[in-house]
Amino acid sequence: MGYGEEDVEIIHQEIEQPLIEAKGTTSHGGNKGRGHPWMVYLSTFVVVCGSYEFGACAGYSSPTQSAITAELGLSTAQFSLFGSILTFGAMIGAITSGPIADFIGRKWAMRVYSAFCVGGWFSIYFAKGSLALDIGRLAGGYGMGAFSYVVPVYIAEIAPVNLRGALTTLNQVMICTGVSVAFIIGIVLSWRTLALTGLIPCAVLLLGLFFIPESPRWLAKIGSQKEFEAALQKLRGKDADITHEAAEIQDYIEELEKLPKANMFDLFQKRYLRSVTIGVGLMVCQQFGGINGICFYVSNIFETAGFSPSIGTIIYALLQVVITLIGATLIDRVGRKPMLLVSAAGLVVGCLLTAIAFYLKAHELSEKAAAILAVTGILVYISAFSAGMGAVPWVVMSEIFPINVKGVAGSLATLVNWFGAWSISYTFNFLMEWSSWGTFILYAAINAAAIVFIVMVVPETKGRTLEQIQADINA
Numbered sequence: 001m002g003y004g005e006e007d008v009e010i011i012h013q014e015i016e017q018p019l020i021e022a023k024g025t026t027s028h029g030g031n032k033g034r035g036h037p038w039m040v041y042l043s044t045f046v047v048v049c050g051s052y053e054f055g056a057c058a059g060y061s062s063p064t065q066s067a068i069t070a071e072l073g074l075s076t077a078q079f080s081l082f083g084s085i086l087t088f089g090a091m092i093g094a095i096t097s098g099p100i101a102d103f104i105g106r107k108w109a110m111r112v113y114s115a116f117c118v119g120g121w122f123s124i125y126f127a128k129g130s131l132a133l134d135i136g137r138l139a140g141g142y143g144m145g146a147f148s149y150v151v152p153v154y155i156a157e158i159a160p161v162n163l164r165g166a167l168t169t170l171n172q173v174m175i176c177t178g179v180s181v182a183f184i185i186g187i188v189l190s191w192r193t194l195a196l197t198g199l200i201p202c203a204v205l206l207l208g209l210f211f212i213p214e215s216p217r218w219l220a221k222i223g224s225q226k227e228f229e230a231a232l233q234k235l236r237g238k239d240a241d242i243t244h245e246a247a248e249i250q251d252y253i254e255e256l257e258k259l260p261k262a263n264m265f266d267l268f269q270k271r272y273l274r275s276v277t278i279g280v281g282l283m284v285c286q287q288f289g290g291i292n293g294i295c296f297y298v299s300n301i302f303e304t305a306g307f308s309p310s311i312g313t314i315i316y317a318l319l320q321v322v323i324t325l326i327g328a329t330l331i332d333r334v335g336r337k338p339m340l341l342v343s344a345a346g347l348v349v350g351c352l353l354t355a356i357a358f359y360l361k362a363h364e365l366s367e368k369a370a371a372i373l374a375v376t377g378i379l380v381y382i383s384a385f386s387a388g389m390g391a392v393p394w395v396v397m398s399e400i401f402p403i404n405v406k407g408v409a410g411s412l413a414t415l416v417n418w419f420g421a422w423s424i425s426y427t428f429n430f431l432m433e434w435s436s437w438g439t440f441i442l443y444a445a446i447n448a449a450a451i452v453f454i455v456m457v458v459p460e461t462k463g464r465t466l467e468q469i470q471a472d473i474n475a
Contacts, residue, residue, distance in 0.1 A: 037160060037163065037235065037236065037237060038237075039212070039213070039234050039235050039237070040158055040159055040160065040163065040167070040235050041167075042208075042211070042212060043154075043155075043158055043212040043213065043235070044155055044158075044159070044167045044170060045208070046204070046205060046208030046209060046211070046212050047110065047151050047154050047155060047205070047208075047212075048151060048155075048170050048171055048173075048174040049174070049201040049202070049204045049205040049208065050110055050113065050114070050147040050150070050151045050201070050205055051147065051151050051170070051171045051172070051173075051174035051175045051178070052174040052175070052177060052178040052201040053114070053117055053143065053144070053147060053178065053198065053201040053202055053205070054144045054147050054148060054174075054175050054178060055174065055175040055176060055177060055178020055179040055180075055181075055182065056178040056179075056181070056182050056197070056198045056201065057086060057117070057120075057140045057141065057143070057144045057178075057198065058086070058144065058175070058178070058179050058182075059178060059179035059180070059181070059182030059183050059186070060140075060182050060186070060194065060195070060198070061079075061082065061083040061086070061137075062182075062183060062186070062313075063182065063183055063186025063187060063194070064186060064191035064194060065079055065083075067190065067191045068082075068133070068191050071191075072127070072128070072129060072130065072133070074130055074133075078130045081130070081134060082130065082133050082134055082137050083137075084422070084425070084426070085134050085137050085138050085141065086137050086138075086140065086141035086144065087141060087418055087421055087422040087425065088138065088141065088422070089137065089138040089139065089140065089141020089142040089143075089144070089145060090141045090142070090144050090145030090148070090418045090421070091145060091415055091418045091419060091422070092141075092142050092145065093113070093116075093141065093142040093143060093144065093145025093146035093147075093148075093149075093414075093418075094145045094146070094148070094149060094411055094414035094415040094417070094418050095411055095415055096146065096411070097109070097113075097145065097146035097148075097149040097150055097410070097411055097414060098149060098406065098407030098408055098409070098410040098411035098414075099407050099408070099411065100112065100146070101149070101150045101153065101218075101407060102218075102406070102407035105214050105215070105218055105219075105222075106150055106153065106154040106157070106214060106215045106218055107209050107212070107214050107215075109146070109150050110147070110150060110151075110154075110205060110209060111206060111209060112146075113142075113143040113146040113147055113150070114143065114202045114205055114206050115143075116139045116140070116142045116143035116146075117139070117140050117143035117144070117198065117202050118199060118202050119136075119139050120135075120136040120137065120138070120139030120140030120141075120142075120143065121136065121140065121195050121196065121198040121199050121202075122136070123135050123136030123139065124136035124137065124140075124192075124195040125192050125195045125196055136195075140198075145414065145418055148394075148414055148417070148418075149410050149411065149414040151171050152168050152171045152394045152395065152397065152398040153215075153398045153406065153410060154215055155167050155168045155170070155171065155398070156168050156395070156398035156399055156466065157215040157216070157217045157218065157398075157466070158213075158215060158216065158235050160236075161463055161464065161465055162332060162463070163332065164332070164395075164399070165331035165332040165336065165395055165462060166328050166329065166331055166332050168391075168394065168395040168398055169324070169327060169328035169331050169391040169392070169395060170328055171391065171394055172324050172327075172328075172386075172390045172391030172394065173321065173324045173325055173328055173391070176317075176320045176321045176324050176386065176390070177321050178201070179295075179317065179320075180317035180318060180320065180321050182194065182197075183313055183314070183317045184314060184317065185197065187310075213230070213231035213234045213235060214227070214231055215231070216228050216229075216231040216232040216235065216246075216249065217249055217253070217403055217466075218403075219231055220249055220250055220253045221253050221403050221404075225250075228246070228249075228250075229242070229246055232245065232246055232249075248465065248467055249467065252467040252471075253403060266405065266408075267405060267408060267409055267412060272402075272405055272409070274473050275400045275401055275402075275409065275470070275473045276409060276412070276413075277457060278396065278400055278457060278458055278459070278473070279396070279397045279400055279401065279409060279410075279412075279413040280412060280413050280416050281453055281457060281458075282340075282392075282393035282396055282397065282413075282458065283393055283397070283413050283414075283416045283417040283420065284416060284420060285344070285389065285393070285446075285447075285449075285450035285453060285454070286389050286390070286393045286417065286420070287416075287417055287420025287421050287423075287424060288420050288423070288424060288446050289344075289347055289351075289385075289389065289443055289446050289447045289450060290347075290351065290381075290424060290428075290439075290440075290443035290446070290447075291385055291389075291390075291424070292420075292421045292424045292425040292428075293424045293425055293427070293428030293431075293439075293443075294378065294381060294382070294428075295382075298312065298313055298316055298378065301354075301374065301378060302374075302375065302378070304361075304374075304436075305357065305361075305370065305371045305374035305375060306367065306370075306371040307371055307374070307375050312375065312378075315379065316378070316379065316382055319379060319382055319383060319386070320382050320383075320385070320386040320390075321386075323382075323383050323386035323387050324386040324387075324390060324391060326387070327339065327386065327387045327388060327391060327392075328391070331391075331392065331395065331462075332462060332463075335460050335462040336392050336395060336396055336458075336460060336461055336462060337454065337458055337459070337460045339387065339388035339392050340388050340389065340392050340393075340454045340458065341388075341451060341454055341455070342384075342387065342388060343384050343385065343387045343388025343389040343390075343392070344384075344388070344389060344447050344448075344450045344451045344454060345384070345451060346380060346381070346383065346384025346385075346387065347381060347384045347385060347389060347443075347444075347447040347450075348444050348447045348448050348451070349380055349384070350377050350378065350379075350380035350381030350382075350383075350384055351377070351381065351440045351441070351443045351444035351447060352377070352440070352441075352444050353373050353374075353376055353377030353380060354373070354374055354377030354378060354381065354440045355377075355437045355438075355439075355440035355441045355444065356373055356377075356437070357369075357370045357371070357372075357373035357374035357377055357437075358370070358374065358436035358437035358439075358440065359437035360373070361374075361436070362435075362436060362437060377440075389450075395461075396458065396461060397410065397413050398410075399461045399466055399469050399470075400461070400469060400470065400473050401470070402470045459472070459473060
């Protein structure tokens with residue numbers, strides 16, 4: 001028996017009313033007899049090994065290019081395919097990650113994605129030619145794209161309100177750490193040995209998954225009541241009173257289950273349109289502001305500016321980790337929206353400084369000033385990106401989608417993210433040939449548009465349960 005539009009609206013009103021009334025009075029854990037959330041910390045540590053694996057995959061190609069091309073006799077075109085095929089694998093991972101995580105659970109999904117990464121690294125390690133390299137890179141990209149969805153979703157679903165933002169931000173911290181470590185140790189390790197280091201986070205993740213609980217919200221969704229309560233109790237501590245939180249989650253999911261099974265086309269219905277606009281819009285803002293063009297070619301930018309590419313890359317790598325860590329400590333105090341606005345404003349400034357530098361260089365006005373401005377602009381850019389735009393869109397994405405559409409909606413947002421990553425990385429060199437300073441003016445304009453989008457569309461989600469956030473957004 002199907003549901004009409006009026007039936008769906010009545011169900012949504014039933015969901016929203018008690019949650020909106022409870023706003024400001026509800027917090028995870030029941031608040032009486034609160035235990036220490038050590039299991040939340042352990043679970044987060046385990047799953048962000050998937051985020052580190054993401055960074056290790058993304059950072060692998062940069063320090064290994066000359067060694068791989070020399071040893072295997074690859075052409076520039078062949079190595080370019082090896083580098084870029086990662087994003088195609090990630091797009092496939094993005095499309096399938098949500099449905100897989102919804103069907104087999106968050107933990108088993110992470111096991112599957114780890115297996116792809118392990119197979120990918122071994123294919124690269126034993127490669128004798130370009131085919132094995134490309135297969136390995138494609139498999140690693142698949143795992144990477146899937147991890148980019150399931151890790152922040154799992155963390156958001158297990159974390160208490162007061163820790164959710166900071167813990168979800170650790171996803172981006174570990175991505176940056178994985179990239180930075182690959183950049184740095186890639187200087188001293190052979191390319192085959194560097195591939196083997198990518199197995200370490202997978203091993204830690206696969207082992208750790210035996211000791212952490214499944215997402216309570218997913219267990220509630222599939223009707224595993226005893227397992228749901230046991231997982232929630234384990235996460236909140238044995239002395240914590242979980243009665244109120246468990247009842248709120250259970251009631252919300254029971255009401256959502258009355259709704260028709262969602263598919264991709266349902267996301268564009270009125271009741272989900274705002275959350276989809278927020279999630280997809282933030283991914284567009286994150287990627288089309290130029291991050292992957294700058295990240296993939298930062299060495300060339302420093303070299304063009306007359307600055308040491310190795311020193312510049314190391315500073316860049318370390319800076320993004322430090323700033324992202326600082327952002328993780330601030331997100332639950334400052335809020336998501338202020339951090340996004342400050343970050344986007346910083347991106348505009350960084351782009352404009354770099355544009356001025358390339359304009360001076362193109363017109364041979366002052367080479368010394370151009371070099372200083374270029375380095376300053378790039379470092380301001382990556383600092384601003386790391387402070388908010390890098391992590392916060394993933395945090396918000398993990399919070400805004402109701403669990404009955406989280407799989408398809410998360411897959412759509414992640415797919416848009418990876419399509420943006422590919423588009424920017426592919427077009428960057430063409431844009432630079434067209435106009436180096438014009439490229440950064442274009443990115444500045446996109447980041448300025450992102451400020452307008454954030455002000456007008458993005459809500460603040462700090463200090464609220466997932467159920468309250470979703471009831472308000474999808475009202």
